[in-house]
Amino acid sequence: MTAQPTPSTDRAADTDPLALEVEHLAMHFGPVRAVDDVSFTLRPGQVLALVGESGSGKSTVGKCLTRLVEPTGGTVRVAGTDVTHLTRRQLRPHRGDVSIVFQDPAGSLDPRMLVGDVVGEPLRLRGEKLSRRDRDARVTEELGRVGLRAEVAQRYPHELSGGQRQRVSIARALISKPSLLIADEPTSALDVSVQAAVLNLLADLQHDMRFACLFITHDLSAVEYLADDVAVMYLGQLVERGSRRRLFERPTHPYTQALLAAAPVADPVVQRQRRPVLLGDDLPSALDPPSGCRFRTRCPAATDLCTQVPPLVDLGDGSAACHYVRPDGSGPDVRDEAATTAGDPHTATVPGRIPTA
Ligand SMILES: Nc1ncnc2c1ncn2[C@@H]1O[C@H](COP(=O)(O)OP(=O)(O)OP(=O)(O)O)[C@@H](O)[C@H]1O
Numbered sequence: 349m350t351a352q353p354t355p356s357t358d359r360a361a362d363t364d365p366l367a368l369e370v371e372h373l374a375m376h377f378g379p380v381r382a383v384d385d386v387s388f389t390l391r392p393g394q395v396l397a398l399v400g401e402s403g404s405g406k407s408t409v410g411k412c413l414t415r416l417v418e419p420t421g422g423t424v425r426v427a428g429t430d431v432t433h434l435t436r437r438q439l440r441p442h443r444g445d446v447s448i449v450f451q452d453p454a455g456s457l458d459p460r461m462l463v464g465d466v467v468g469e470p471l472r473l474r475g476e477k478l479s480r481r482d483r484d485a486r487v488t489e490e491l492g493r494v495g496l497r498a499e500v501a502q503r504y505p506h507e508l509s510g511g512q513r514q515r516v517s518i519a520r521a522l523i524s525k526p527s528l529l530i531a532d533e534p535t536s537a538l539d540v541s542v543q544a545a546v547l548n549l550l551a552d553l554q555h556d557m558r559f560a561c562l563f564i565t566h567d568l569s570a571v572e573y574l575a576d577d578v579a580v581m582y583l584g585q586l587v588e589r590g591s592r593r594r595l596f597e598r599p600t601h602p603y604t605q606a607l608l609a610a611a612p613v614a615d616p617v618v619q620r621q622r623r624p625v626l627l628g629d630d631l632p633s634a635l636d637p638p639s640g641c642r643f644r645t646r647c648p649a650a651t652d653l654c655t656q657v658p659p660l661v662d663l664g665d666g667s668a669a670c671h672y673v674r675p676d677g678s679g680p681d682v683r684d685e686a687a688t689t690a691g692d693p694h695t696a697t698v699p700g701r702i703p704t705a
Pocket residue numbers: 377380381382400401402403404405406407408409634
């Protein structure tokens with residue numbers, strides 16, 4: 349792969365440390381290999397969507413980055429600092445550099461604490477010495493930023509609506525001015541009627557505050573709206589990464605093709621033109637993932653070569669882990685496979701095809 353010329357506007361950013369560098373991250377819960385050798389980076393201010401089926405390990409990646417769970421392997425660097433092995437005490441000055449917003453605000457906010465204390469707590473935890481008055485001013489400012497009135501500080505989380513509670517979680521996550529926000533399905537527990545407002549809010553805040561964001565989601569329409577880049581996870585591993593535009597227009601990895609083709613789209617005309625690709629059986633167990641390419645047991649284009657670990661092919665704007673993808677992004681198109689029935693010409697020409705059952 350030849351080096352691409354760097355656009356002049358990117359030069360300053362290139363000298364900054366990356367917002368996040370994840371190398372060979374692993375999280376094994378005993379025999380369950382929830383995350384297995386995951387590597388990716390995020391530039392300052394970049395939004396990366398992490399997508400994949402339920403159980404693929406997305407939330408576990410998010411939790412490892414915030415040290416909510418201790419990874420069993422690999423390295424995590426935040427703004428150039430290796431935070432993987434810091435003790436709780438050593439982590440303290442870095443607390444607040446990375447914040448997380450969870451799916452369910454009802455479960456993630458302490459019901460016994462007033463909203464003002466919930467939002468202000470990260471300042472205390474990172475050891476900021478603030479007078480009560482200064483802290484209250486910061487809390488009021490943060491509540492205003494997420495569209496809540498100052499009086500909300502005197503209420504308890506259960507007195508608020510779901511959308512308001514998620515705004516409180518966002519205010520709490522952002523009060524420490526993090527360089528990286530992990531947003532783990534931030535709207536999927538909310539009423540459909542408020543999901544768009546919360547997504548709009550996140551997009552506006554990201555635009556104003558320029559934090560990098562790992563946006564974990566099932567909602568591909570939200571990805572199209574918010575993300576710069578998309579990373580696709582399958583059974584504990586990343587299978588493809590690329591710019592949002594390229595990935596939606598030309599998904600390269602067979603799994604990405606299948607995932608995108610299976611997702612409903614809002615536009616009924618586009619939806620009718622879609623060729624459904626059935627992913628078929630459920631995700632194999634993370635207890636005993638297939639050898640080689642983990643997608644091979646469900647991949648219509650798999651051959652016996654796929655029992656070997658696939659190379660990571662550099663696509664210029666990202667990469668894909670597949671034996672049959674070439675650097676220009678060409679390779680199998682499983683959407684064509686699904687469009688035809690038995691006797692499919694493509695599968696018929698693939699030698700040594702592994703049964704997908
Ligand atoms: N604490 C734990 N102990 C044992 N296994 C776990 C634990 N947490 C997660 N897992 C397993 O790890 C795998 C990945 O789970 P994870 O929640 O990260 O997936 P996900 O892609 O975020 O799914 P979802 O979209 O449903 O949240 C699953 O097989 C899950 O059962």
